[in-house]
Amino acid sequence: MDSQYIIQFNPKLPKLSKNEQAVLKLLVEAGKLIAPVFAEQEKQLKENGSLYPKGVSEKEINQAAKQDPTILSPYTVVEKTNSRIVAIPYHIKYAQLLKPVVEKLNQASRITDSREFSRFLRLQAKALLEGTYEEAINASIKTKTYILDVYIIPVEHNDDAVFFAKAAYQAWVGVLDTEGTQRLSSYKSTVLSVSRRSLLPHERIDSPHPVKTKTIDEVLLAGFVAKSKFVGLIVPMNFALVAKYGSEFTIFNQVNNLRLKEQILPTFKKIFSPAFRKEFTIEDLRRGSLRYVALHELAHNYLYYKNATQNLQDLFAVIYELAATLLGMRIAGSLLLQDKINNKQLESMVVAFMARSVDLTRQSEKNSTMINYAIGGTIFINFMLESGALKQKGGITIANFMKIFVSVHELSYIVEHLLASGTRQEAETFINKYGQIS
Numbered sequence: 001m002d003s004q005y006i007i008q009f010n011p012k013l014p015k016l017s018k019n020e021q022a023v024l025k026l027l028v029e030a031g032k033l034i035a036p037v038f039a040e041q042e043k044q045l046k047e048n049g050s051l052y053p054k055g056v057s058e059k060e061i062n063q064a065a066k067q068d069p070t071i072l073s074p075y076t077v078v079e080k081t082n083s084r085i086v087a088i089p090y091h092i093k094y095a096q097l098l099k100p101v102v103e104k105l106n107q108a109s110r111i112t113d114s115r116e117f118s119r120f121l122r123l124q125a126k127a128l129l130e131g132t133y134e135e136a137i138n139a140s141i142k143t144k145t146y147i148l149d150v151y152i153i154p155v156e157h158n159d160d161a162v163f164f165a166k167a168a169y170q171a172w173v174g175v176l177d178t179e180g181t182q183r184l185s186s187y188k189s190t191v192l193s194v195s196r197r198s199l200l201p202h203e204r205i206d207s208p209h210p211v212k213t214k215t216i217d218e219v220l221l222a223g224f225v226a227k228s229k230f231v232g233l234i235v236p237m238n239f240a241l242v243a244k245y246g247s248e249f250t251i252f253n254q255v256n257n258l259r260l261k262e263q264i265l266p267t268f269k270k271i272f273s274p275a276f277r278k279e280f281t282i283e284d285l286r287r288g289s290l291r292y293v294a295l296h297e298l299a300h301n302y303l304y305y306k307n308a309t310q311n312l313q314d315l316f317a318v319i320y321e322l323a324a325t326l327l328g329m330r331i332a333g334s335l336l337l338q339d340k341i342n343n344k345q346l347e348s349m350v351v352a353f354m355a356r357s358v359d360l361t362r363q364s365e366k367n368s369t370m371i372n373y374a375i376g377g378t379i380f381i382n383f384m385l386e387s388g389a390l391k392q393k394g395g396i397t398i399a400n401f402m403k404i405f406v407s408v409h410e411l412s413y414i415v416e417h418l419l420a421s422g423t424r425q426e427a428e429t430f431i432n433k434y435g436q437i438s
Helices: 018-032 035-048 059-068 095-111 114-128 133-142 178-192 224-228 240-243 253-271 282-302 308-337 343-363 368-387 402-421 424-434
Strands: 006-008 074-081 084-089 148-151 172-177 213-223 232-235 247-252 390-393 394-399
Touching: 018 095, 018 148, 018 172, 018 213, 018 343, 035 095, 035 213, 035 224, 059 084, 095 114, 114 148, 114 394, 133 247, 172 224, 172 247, 178 213, 178 247, 178 282, 178 308, 178 343, 213 224, 213 253, 213 282, 224 368, 232 282, 247 282, 253 282, 282 308, 282 343, 282 402, 308 343, 308 368, 308 402, 308 424, 343 368, 343 394, 343 402, 368 390, 368 402, 368 424, 402 424
Parallel strands: 213 247
Antiparallel strands: 006 213, 074 084, 148 172, 172 213, 232 247, 390 394
């Protein structure tokens, strides 16, 4: 078992029935078995320097994909055999490793008291066994929220720095946080009820489907999500699937607590003065982190531009994720005007984001998975320094929140314009100016 790609938590959970406890145990066992599959993907990444054959150029991959589009499918392993570039479906390549995962999911589906959850588990098992991922993704979005939560489908594309296409295996298993889900739903209702004007409406993909949202107390993370320790995830990543089925957004309580302890608090203490720190409690920062992540993910629903990945290529992820953070902060301003949040909560979001960004910058050499977020955070901080919204003196950061929120609007416009209609060269010039990690 590849324990480096497994994180287990022991949160305080609501009382579960004996049946729910038994199902949860099987789901945790299934989730752990995803770690060896992800380890194989990581092995390829480390050996080749990407998820594509070593020594094969992007141009060659694109040319081969014209003959065989499955080469750029999220769910194929690309190899070079006898001078030919070929695509092997995930469910075939990793069949032996996936077999015990499928068995555990099917076993759980047979014993659960919930008929709807049973069907959902069978479809996840079928996807792993036969490659029917679209059917499983649709089922995940459409299935009514249940007390137990599990997702064992390859989805995140961040490890593919070349085409942002290949999906990484991951699993999470947890129990629904009812109160947190209600709060998140309240934010969602406010945010998505606004008809936001787009820079280029004809270029944006708008999904007619509702966004499913939930907050969970996670018991297990495995695969990519254990490596990345994301606080929130929105799936699917594929824009066409979003337009077709909608999306699903999950917040992870325990990961947020971990991020607060390991990243935000230590950096917060280093970069801000004692007087400034007294204005923010640990709980302020914990909730600030949750809020900015929640609004970041909800903002993605306004940022699905048709040709963004093709136009921006390997720089897409930097621009896309930064655009979501900035738009999320702007949305927070709208929530403030509607008395949904107060000034301190809005400021706590910004402080939590800045502290994490500085930490990511310091760790960027050791954690390549998060490099896109580190660059995005660096752009934010450097832009704020240039505008005078932030000042640094003797290693201490001084924040002018009024100027920060004005600068956020300006930076958001620049970044979304790149996402909507920019070229890779324009994105590179922008990143070179503001995103260089020293």
